[in-house]
Amino acid sequence: MNRTVEPRTPAGVVPAAVVAGARGRVRTRRRVMAVARPYLYILPTFLFLFVFTHYPILKTFYLSLFKWNLATPKMKFIGLGNYVQAWSTPLFWQVLQNNVLFAVGTIPISLALALVLALLINQKVRGLAIYRAALFYPTIIPMAAAAMIWLWILTPSYGLVNFYGKALGLPDIHWLGHSRFALAALILVGIWKRVGYYMVIFLAGLQVIPEHLYEAAILEGASPWQRFWRITLPLLSPTTFFVAIMAVIDSFQAIDQVYLMTQGGPGNNTNLFIFYIYQNAFRFFDMGYASAVSGILFLILLGLTVLAFRMLHRRVHYA
């Protein structure tokens, strides 16, 4: 209603407060409102954000400095003890290694596939909508449902994969019970679930590359292969980069499929970060240690995000 009053600094309000009389008071109230309004607008968001995002982050680091578990129900300050414990626990390192393997197994393949599929879809072939829907639908179904689908498909003896595997002369494999293949199975599910989503992000990136660049390249006799390496890929690099970071963060958030398909087994071969935190917090009730592992995960993801933005920055300047 009084949008014309431009709040510059809260200090600008003070002189108005000394104005006497009813008119002055109204004006003062209006000025106070004008200053307070943006804060009132963001208040609900920041109330929830503080309670459920900022505070828990701080509290996690705080709790990570305490011994707090079934054996020590009364919190006891132990400094970096929980971090030292993580450092000297082989399982912690195995979980880290599992998660890195999971990321390395999932990301390059899904990104490459997603890019190829995006390029193919971008050819504007007939039936495009059908192909796109077929490739994208796993994005909108729950990971829990995807886990059920693949549990059944990977079942020993009666599962589809083993049937056709046997037809090709492979042995009957208990995929999820096998120390070597269980993580590979989770990687497969991860790729299957996410490739369509990454493809769509690539499509968005492809569609903003100016057509005239290709026209000029064709005039100069560039082959499709050259056009891909000299135009498409370089101009797509911010998208690629963005998708890659998103994929890394995804891979460190993976939990549903671990919980439902392997419970981290066999022999902790598929125990990933969030599942490890879950186990320690809610099965062993070792809250202090679980907080320390959460803290480490924060730092890993924060490091990756910062690295991402730095590299992106450089790339933008470079371009």
Next chain:
Amino acid sequence: MRSRPLWRLTVHGLLLLAGLVIVVPFLWIALTAFKERNEIFSLIPQWLPAHPTLQNFWGVLDAMPFWRYYWNTLVVAFGLLGVQLITITLAAYAFARMEFWGRDVLFILLLVQLMIAPQSTAIQNYVTIVNLGLLDTRLAIMAPYLASAFGTFLLRQTFKGIPKELEEAASLDGCGGLRFLAYIAVPLAVPGYLAFALVSLTYHWNEFFWPLVITETSKARTLTLGLGIFAQTAEGAADWTMLMAATLMVVAVPLLLFLVFQRRFINSFMQSGLGG
């Protein structure tokens, strides 16, 4: 030159291959759901059910409180969306069109929500929920998401695009402040709201881990979690046809909506980059 028949054939061939690899698993479980129980234990897979039956679906309804889960899911997903629409509208409007002290710092504090894995704050949020006396309630499932950095970010972009002159003209006509927001800014941002709504509904329909942590009984449990728990009970684990029927029942409605409004869904997720 891209329209050479051989090239087109290759493109179709590759897309068809990829599409089949993605679709066949779903097709397989969908067909399994209509089979009789003993039919699946054949060593040569039978694609079509020999005697199509609905008994698996009835079995699911007997074995788990399916409608209870459905109701909980609807309440959580839509209730949450309702609150989010209010919080993100107000915050996005302030960040897009108002000058205030500390704005940029506050905006970065908002974006922190996008940078962390929500699963990694689960322990402390669990403690908070217990202290608030909200354990095992639908409100607890919604709580960590009542503010949405993604939604605020998305709407802020839209609100920023509204010309200043429009706002000034409206203000002169007595349509300033909240009125401008309600009658002009919000209607102009409908595509943004739609994109946010689809992503938010899908995400919370599908969410598994946080409901798992924060619920103890079927009182507040959502569908996806119910499916996961059913799979781990003796009844579910031993019975593939019933488990596949349950899976199909959980995904049926969202999947149908996706097939009908494909373009909208995909465009929304295109914008979601950070939100998924």
